[in-house]
Amino acid sequence: MTQHYGSAMTTWTVIDEQQSHLLESGDTLVLDPALLGWQRKPEGLCRDEVCIPVPADTPPGAMDAALLARLLQRPIVIDGDEHVAAFAAPAAERADALRSGTAPDFELPDVHGVLHRLSDFRGQKVVLYAYASW
Amino acid sequence: MWQALHEELAPEGLAVITVALDRSIDDPRPFIEAAGATHPSLIDTDHRVADLYNMVNVPTVLWIDEDGRIVRPQDVHYVSNQIASITKFHNRKPLAALRAWVRGDAAAYPGDVVADTKVADDTHQEARAAFALGWWLSQQGRAEAAERWFVRAGELAPHDFTIRRGSMPIRGIDPMGPAFFQMAGEWAAQGKAYYLPLPDTATDADDYEAEPIEELDLEAFARSIEEGR
Numbered sequence: 001m002t003q004h005y006g007s008a009m010t011t012w013t014v015i016d017e018q019q020s021h022l023l024e025s026g027d028t029l030v031l032d033p034a035l036l037g038w039q040r041k042p043e044g045l046c047r048d049e050v051c052i053p054v055p056a057d058t059p060p061g062a063m064d065a066a067l068l069a070r071l072l073q074r075p076i077v078i079d080g081d082e083h084v085a086a087f088a089a090p091a092a093e094r095a096d097a098l099r100s101g102t103a104p105d106f107e108l109p110d111v112h113g114v115l116h117r118l119s120d121f122r123g124q125k126v127v128l129y130a131y132a133s134w
Numbered sequence: 135m136w137q138a139l140h141e142e143l144a145p146e147g148l149a150v151i152t153v154a155l156d157r158s159i160d161d162p163r164p165f166i167e168a169a170g171a172t173h174p175s176l177i178d179t180d181h182r183v184a185d186l187y188n189m190v191n192v193p194t195v196l197w198i199d200e201d202g203r204i205v206r207p208q209d210v211h212y213v214s215n216q217i218a219s220i221t222k223f224h225n226r227k228p229l230a231a232l233r234a235w236v237r238g239d240a241a242a243y244p245g246d247v248v249a250d251t252k253v254a255d256d257t258h259q260e261a262r263a264a265f266a267l268g269w270w271l272s273q274q275g276r277a278e279a280a281e282r283w284f285v286r287a288g289e290l291a292p293h294d295f296t297i298r299r300g301s302m303p304i305r306g307i308d309p310m311g312p313a314f315f316q317m318a319g320e321w322a323a324q325g326k327a328y329y330l331p332l333p334d335t336a337t338d339a340d341d342y343e344a345e346p347i348e349e350l351d352l353e354a355f356a357r358s359i360e361e362g363r
Binding site for chain 2: 075084086087088102103108109110111118121128132134
């Protein structure tokens with residue numbers, strides 16, 4: 001599969017929200033959609049019951065990162081010099097979640113490293129206050 | 135002040151959760167320790183909450199009910215008047231609204247929460263990816279490459295100060311210094327607001343009449359910060 005893209009292999013880091021993954025690719029970032037939770041199938045890119053068609057001329061297997069980002073409607077930034085790329089969540093997904101009315105859940109540590117999850121506070125009113133030292 | 139509100143309103147069913155959008159646990163630690171915080175005081179070094187809730191500045195407050203539903207669009211509430219003579223945010227209406235909501239005396243918001251909830255577009259999400267890239271490169275010690283992505287992120291989302299100001303400490307720029315005042319000045323010169331408070335609890339002249347605010351003694355304030363408050 002890598003022969004389509006030709007160049008020498010190097011180690012890339014792919015940041016997907018809070019996760020980072022290491023993988024080997026050429027100068028153009030090519031990756032297995034499984035890294036983002038999607039499978040290549042005859043119908044296209046599939047996750048659970050959803051499949052997104054893939055252009056007919058796309059080589060099988062791993063995919064060009066920019067094409068993958070476009071198909072999944074996930075904004076991507078790629079640094080070809082530093083061999084690192086970052087995917088953002090799709091704006092539509094974030095917007096739908098926020099407008100659904102249910103507060104998006106998250107888990108974060110306190111100063112002692114103890115993790116707290118927003119949904120642990122169900123049954124109570126919550127004031128979520130974001131601030132910074134800057 | 136959040137600690138005081140926590141102590142006052144926890145018996146009435148309120149959970150106070152603070153989240154610091156900072157580069158490490160050590161940045162907000164002095165504030166959390168000085169406040170003697172006993173409510174969850176969380177650290178969000180990856181700006182996860184900013185992404186999920188489309189926050190573009192701090193402070194940002196969100197109210198969530200017992201069923202986990204957002205009952206008020208994000209708002210700018212300073213709950214302490216300590217620096218009110220600088221911020222021009224008075225705490226009278228926010229505190230009254232919070233107490234009334236917690237005690238069940240008033241609705242959380244007079245408008246349509248969903249209609250008034252601002253969401254990000256794909257360009258803004260791309261900015262968040264650029265910030266993530268800059269932050270990762272910075273943590274790898276690749277400061278020059280990181281700087282390019284922080285600049286790019288700010289260009290993509292010029293209204294997002296969790297990116298533009300929030301990246302300053304990472305980049306070795308004083309977030310209270312000339313670069314900040316230049317940024318804020320340019321923004322204001324375009325007729326744009328640095329803070330976007332909701333109208334129902336926004337500060338009015340009547341707040342100052344009802345509860346006058348003393349001018350901040352800047353030197354004493356600086357000393358109190360120096361001493362860890």
